[in-house]
């Protein structure tokens with residue numbers, strides 16, 4: 001792990017000290033799951049569940065906070081199995097999906113989800129023409145129910161296609177009263193103002209958390225990082241970890257600690273477990 005600012009060692013130590021009342025927040029894609037070309041083929045890192053379990057017994061709770069729909073995160077992450085194992089440690093798993101719009105917790109196991117925002121269906125209907133006009137008709141379109149994501153990763157020149165599409169889809173989203181959420185070779189369009197920062201505040205308030213560590217990799221995690229920084233300003237122990245990639249360097253500026261992608265996240269969690277004196281798992 002690399003410290004990214006002079007406060008990092010003391011923030012890490014403060015989180016360790018507050019662990020029993022603290023939450024571990026984890027993004028999914030790029031953090032728990034390695035990035036792959038086809039979003040339907042993403043899976044949790046093979047060693048991630050064991051790493052989470054190694055540290056969880058010393059924490060208050062674990063939360064996966066993702067742009068994925070909850071049902072998809074549960075499946076791709078085998079998170080129900082993780083929840084079962086956490087329950088044996090007396091710990092709860094929260095899964096906040098679609099940037100906090102969908103909520104699930106292991107003690108209830110049902111998805112609480114709002115209705116599809118007005119505008120999403122009309123935006124979807126207008127999308128094929130917009131993609132064609134931008135020369136990106138073969139972009140993969142992910143229908144997420146509450147949102148629509150256009151993926152450029154598998155297009156011949158993904159970065160150029162992304163640059164062409166971003167202003168086009170931003171305008172189309174605005175015309176339908178929707179919000180744009182740019183990410184790693186993906187442009188998502190969704191309704192509402194909810195973001196991962198609200199998810200962090202919601203869980204922290206519900207549990208009365210005295211500490212929060214959030215690990216993320218992409219622009220959609222910026223609000224979660226800001227929320228943890230706000231909790232820290234209010235006196236909690238806050239630790240921000242960037243799951244680094246060459247593709248998305250933006251979070252490094254906000255983070256305390258840099259780790260090399262999902263492999264590094266797994267190593268970080270084992271290091272944290274060792275520093276917490278957690279029993280080997």
Ligand SMILES: O=P(O)(O)OC[C@H]1O[C@H](O[C@H]2O[C@H](CO)[C@@H](O)[C@H](O)[C@H]2O)[C@H](O)[C@@H](O)[C@@H]1O
Nearest residue numbers: 028029035036037039042066067068184185186
């Ligand atoms: O908040 P996250 O858990 O990071 O989810 C954000 C979006 O991730 C997914 O797309 C990303 O991962 C794909 C699989 O590795 C990759 O192909 C794509 O380029 C990435 O942007 C997912 O498909 C989206 O629905 C999530 O919102």
